[in-house]
Amino acid sequence: MKLTTENIAHLLAHEADIRASYQELKDRNLSLDLTRGKPSVEQLDLAHDLLALPGADDYRTSDGVDVRNYGGANGIADIRDLWAGVLGIDPALLMAADSSSLNIMFDLISWSVTFGNNDSPQPWGAGETVKWICPVPGYDRHHTITETFGFEMLTVPMTETGPDLEAVRELVKDPQVKGMWTVPVFSNPSGHSVSREVAEGLAAMETAAPDFRIVWDNAYAVHTLTDEFPEIIDVVGFAAAAGNPNRFWVMSSTSKITFAGSGVAFFHSSKENLDWYRSIANVRGIGPNKVNQLAHARYFGSTEGVYAVMRKHAGILAPKFRAVTDILERRLGGTGVAEWTHPAGGYFISVDVVDGTAARAVALAKEAGIALTGAGSSFPLHHDPNNRNLRLAPSMPPLDEVEVAMDGVATCILLAALESAK
Known part of the structure; x- marks a missing residue:
């Protein structure tokens, strides 16, 4: 992705607000993690009955x-x-x-x-x-x-x-x-x-x-x-x-x-x-x-039993994924600084930011207490030649933490794009 003249003008016009939002983010002293696609505790609890199976007298x-x-x-x-x-x-x-x-x-x-x-x-x-x-x-x-x-x-x-x-x-x-x-x-x-x-x-x-x-x-x-x-x-x-x-x-x-x-x-x-x-x-x-x-x-x-379990997982995961895409749309939609996928399944959302700014967005997030998977992690040798791709993993944190983290990530993407435009 490359910034257009119109996008650059928009960023520069909102520079003070973007920098103030980032400072407020840092002042919150957050410690949030969107790095790995791990199941949440609530998901793991769904399989609790496994711990008693197959049973001491039921091993054939x-x-x-x-x-x-x-x-x-x-x-x-x-x-x-x-x-x-x-x-x-x-x-x-x-x-x-x-x-x-x-x-x-x-x-x-x-x-x-x-x-x-x-x-x-x-x-x-x-x-x-x-x-x-x-x-x-x-x-x-x-x-x-x-x-x-x-x-x-x-x-x-x-x-x-x-x-x-x-x-x-x-x-x-x-x-x-x-x-x-x-x-x-x-x-x-x-x-x-x-x-x-x-x-x-x-x-x-x-x-x-x-x-x-x-x-x-x-x-x-x-x-x-x-x-x-x-x-x-x-x-x-x-x-x-x-x-x-x-x-x-x-x-x-x-x-x-x-x-x-x-x-x-x-x-x-x-x-x-x-x-x-x-x-x-x-x-x-x-x-x-x-x-x-x-x-x-x-x-x-049974096979249907697998589907029943996965519908329960979907009920836990879907609100988190919706929160990510809703916040990206609200904060970044129409700005020209990011594009993202809208998956119907799986564990990740892929975000492409302005070329050359992914690593900076990750670094800004880290400074603000939000851990993201390193830029380039989805490429061999961790080298994204365009330095544009971010992988978001919203599955493990509670929904309220996902919302806070994603609002912060959006701010970091904006600030990284602003810096590249100057």
Whole structure:
């Protein structure tokens, strides 16, 4: 975003008011935090019944498995059948694991580097520099994984319908490009979702690397802010129909649904991909936490039970998200200093401010006692070439704190824009 002559004139005309508002903000000695997309205490309390499940005398699955013992690399049928219903897929192509889908993603990258995956001519680490496509703005922890392995990260725009398909098609002509990150539903941080057309294009496109993979991180598959749930696209089915059955590694989990550190993560892919993953996972460990999986199956009860829980989450989260967008509109609408997304789900709101001012807005907020995620955090290596994007996370604080913080953030965005205009 760039300021117009009219915008600059407006800012200069209100300079005294903007500076006075910022001084008043600092004088309040606030200590507020909008940095991470964590569930609030009220949300965590929704899963309190999990702490008593599955019960001391109720430790066998519906097919008679004693969950207290070793084994069961695929996870128990009870939770796999239930979650397959959520995703609309065949449970035979779904593994239930321990709490973190991020751990599975790390394993998939690590094992491809070390051993090569089931389509690799050689381990990724044995060849030239690995390149990886990163839609931006995107999820910072995705970027951290590929950064850790020394991949060259290639950015493409994340549009309202998904990653820029033409840009991706051009990049995958390079055999060193081995994969891509994607958050397909209510993406982090924009809240945009991948359309069926883009998903079909990603599934069908030709790639120079035979072992090219797309990590389809469906972290927010059911994280609606309304009563409506998004369509879950069967990309594994799309890819199989297009002759690329192994293209997608699909993740999902109960994170931000039950307890963030002790939920259940899921891995969905082709049979061949799952067989490859299990061949190494069975060396690393002897099965997941089946007690916790059974507890979750009992807690939800059914696929509809998942939706019922998520409607309660939406009831807690939606007022906070409305407060953010309402305050941005009231304070910044028509000023030309910011644009923001209006997500229907997920955990974040993406704000673009005047080019070159995002880091300054974050610094001003910090001086005023409001912690924001660092500017550039949604880009590889934390480098936003335009220094314009901010990621807001209103989920954890109480509503009244969100309102105070956002009014302050709006003041900081205005002051940063004013400084750039002079």
